[in-house]
Every structure is written in structure tokens, then in C-alpha cells.
Amino acid sequence: MFARMKSDIRAVFDNDPAARSWFEVVFTYSGLHAIWAHRVAHWFYRHKRYTIARIISQVSRFFTGIEIHPGAVIGNRLFIDHGMGVVIGETCEIGDDVVMYQGVTLGGTGKEKGKRHPTIGNNVVIASGAKVLGSFTVGDNSRIGANAVVLSAVPANSTVVGFKARVVKRDGVRVDRLDHANLPDPVVDMFRLLQDQIDQLNKALELRSEAAAGNDAATAEGQSAQSGGSPESKGGKTLHDIKNL
Numbered sequence: 117m118f119a120r121m122k123s124d125i126r127a128v129f130d131n132d133p134a135a136r137s138w139f140e141v142v143f144t145y146s147g148l149h150a151i152w153a154h155r156v157a158h159w160f161y162r163h164k165r166y167t168i169a170r171i172i173s174q175v176s177r178f179f180t181g182i183e184i185h186p187g188a189v190i191g192n193r194l195f196i197d198h199g200m201g202v203v204i205g206e207t208c209e210i211g212d213d214v215v216m217y218q219g220v221t222l223g224g225t226g227k228e229k230g231k232r233h234p235t236i237g238n239n240v241v242i243a244s245g246a247k248v249l250g251s252f253t254v255g256d257n258s259r260i261g262a263n264a265v266v267l268s269a270v271p272a273n274s275t276v277v278g279f280k281a282r283v284v285k286r287d288g289v290r291v292d293r294l295d296h297a298n299l300p301d302p303v304v305d306m307f308r309l310l311q312d313q314i315d316q317l318n319k320a321l322e323l324r325s326e327a328a329a330g331n332d333a334a335t336a337e338g339q340s341a342q343s344g345g346s347p348e349s350k351g352g353k354t355l356h357d358i359k360n361l
Contacts, residue, residue, distance in 0.1 A: 120192065124148060127193035131215055147196030150182035154190060161186035191238070198244075205233035211256070217244035225250050225267070237272065 128141045128148060135141050141148065153176035160169040169186035177183040182199045184190075187206035194210055196202055198218040204210070207230070208222045220242050224232035234248045237256035245263040248254065255272030264281040274286045 121152070123193050124151060127195045127213070131195045132197060146180040146182065147199040147202075150176050150180040150184060150196060150199060150202075151190065151194055153180075154184040154186070154188070157184075157186035158188070158190075188233075207231045207251070208233035209235040211236055211238035211240065213239045215241045217242065217262075219245040221247045221249070223247070223249050234266075 125138060125141055125148070128145055129135050135145075153172060157169040157172040157176070160166075160172065166186075173184060173186050180199060182196060182202045184202075184204045185206040185208070188204045188208045188210070190204075190210045191212040191214070193213050195215045196217075197215065199216075201219040202216060203221045203223060205223045207224075210222075214236055222234055222236065226232075231251045234250060235253045236242070236248070237254055237258065239257045240254055240260070241258075242248065242260045243262040243264070246260045246266065247264070248260065248266045250267055252269040254260070254266070254270040255274060257273045258270050259275040260266060260270070260281070261275070261277035263279070264277050265279040266276060266281040270276050270281075271283065271286060274283045276283050
């Protein structure tokens with residue numbers, strides 16, 4: 117147990133350049149406290165002491181701002197940096213040497229039973245605000261960008277970004293150019309699509325109105341011809357005949 121605690125402390129020094137001393141890390145790093153509390157809660161959970169396990173996890177959540185369900189399985193040397201707002205679900209499995217930042221959610225997508233949370237491989241980095249939702253695997257050595265929403269499996273050695281998250285690098289090779297200055301805005305794109313549809317409808321209405329006006333004019337000319345010739349005729353006599361009377 118103490119050897120594992122030492123490896124947890126060493127993981128903090130390996131991943132956080134702001135860590136200065138063991139005393140500071142042990143007494144001030146909330147991510148470390150949450151992991152240690154989870155190990156105690158998980159022991160009770162495995163021995164079917166579910167209420168005690170949940171009490172421990174909720175007390176840890178109150179003091180650290182990190183919510184880890186007692187049923188989650190966590191590997192060695194997990195490092196949670198800052199950690200406020202991190203949520204880890206019951207059936208989540210996390211491998212070794214994983215780095216996780218604040219605001220990360222490892223959750224489910226509904227009320228399904230059984231395995232409903234993600235499995236995180238070894239040496240994975242999950243940036244701040246990322247949401248990994250569903251029962252699938254994030255492969256070893258992968259990177260999940262800040263605020264990404266991951267809803268499907270991620271291959272090993274990949275980098276994923278965006279909403280819905282997409283792979284932009286695999287095995288060190290870029291598969292899609294990421295331009296941080298020109299990220300897509302789905303709301304603006306939807307407004308543009310709606311405006312295009314409105315413009316098309318307006319053009320269709322204009323064409324229909326013009327066609328209806330042409331039909332009305334043709335109908336009027338036809339009725340005039342049937343009633344006695346040109347519009348200048350009156351009672352079978354032209355205006356020229358009337359003037360000569």
C-alpha cells in the first residue's frame with residue numbers, strides 16, 4: 117500500500133512542474149487526496165459495503181470537488197491536476213499513467229444497465245473540460261483535446277478534438293489539419309443553412325407569382341377577344357366609326 121502511495125506522489129512530480137516538495141504534495145493536492153479516498157471506498161465497494169463506500173466518496177467529493185464512484189477501477193499513477201469538477205462513473209476503468217485535468221467527465225449516455233462508462237487505456241491524457249461518454253475504449257497513448265466530446269471508440273496512439281470529437285492524428289501522423297483560429301461553429305453553420313433555405317423559398321415564391329401574373333394577363337386577353345375583338349371595340353363598332361357619326 118505504501119509503495120503505491122509513493123508511486124502516486126512520484127506521478128505528481130513527473131507531471132506537475134509546480135510541485136516543490138513531498139510535504140506540499142501530500143497536504144495540498146486534492147487530486148491525490150481523491151485517489152487515496154477512492155481506494156478506501158473501492159475496498160468497501162468490492163466487499164459489498166455499498167453505503168459506507170458511497171459515504172466515503174461523497175465526503176471526498178465535498179472536500180476535493182472530485183467525484184469518483186466507488187465502483188470505478190483505477191490503475192496506478194493516475195494524476196488529476198487541479199481536479200475541480202471531475203466526474204468518474206461507476207463502471208469506468210482507467211489504466212496506468214493516465215493524466216486528467218479539471219472538468220473532465222467519464223460518464224454514460226443514458227440509464228442502461230451493466231457496463232456503461234468508458235475504458236481508458238494506459239498513458240492517456242484527457243485535457244480540461246473533455247467529456248468521454250459511453251461504453252467504449254480509449255486506446256493506449258491517446259490524447260483527448262480540451263472540451264472535446266468523445267462518443268465513440270478512440271484508436272491507440274491517436275489525438276481527438278472537437279464536438280463530436282474526431283481523430284486529427286494517428287500514430288504520430290496528422291490526419292486532419294486543426295486550425296485553432298478557425299474552429300467550426302455549429303450554431304452559425306445552422307443559421308447559414310436556414311438562411312439559404314429561406315432565400316430559396318423566396319425565389320420560388322417570386323417565380324410562382326410572376327407565372328400567376330402572366331396567366332392572369334393571358335386570361336384577360338382571351339376573354340376580351342371572345343367579347344368582340346380588341347379592347348377598343350364597343351357594340352360591334354370601332355372608335356373610328358363612332359367618331360365619323
